[in-house]
Amino acid sequence: MQTDDPAVAEIVEFIAGEVGVDSSLMTRDTPVAELGISSLDLIETIFKLESRFGIEIPNDGPLNGNDVTVGALVDHVAELLAAKNARAASA
Secondary structure, three states: OOOOOHHHHHHHHHHHHHHOOOHHHOOOOOEHHHHOOOHHHHHHHHHHHHHHHOOOOOOOOOOOOOOOEHHHHHHHHHHHHHHHHHHHHHO
């Protein structure tokens, strides 16, 4: 998945490393299941993303379900990270 945003690139690379997939094979529309990420693996990946980026990903958000795409996962983490950074900058 190509991006010019360094934060998004870091998220993509982290996910690719966690699931052992070349990030160039990931597209925004790729279902995470196609990467070999089961629902349990997705939960574990979410926990690792939370720990790595110091964010909390709600259980009832857009990542709840079996049809989660790489784009949805990356966008959601990027939004939470941007919100965290905005709060830190205004504090």
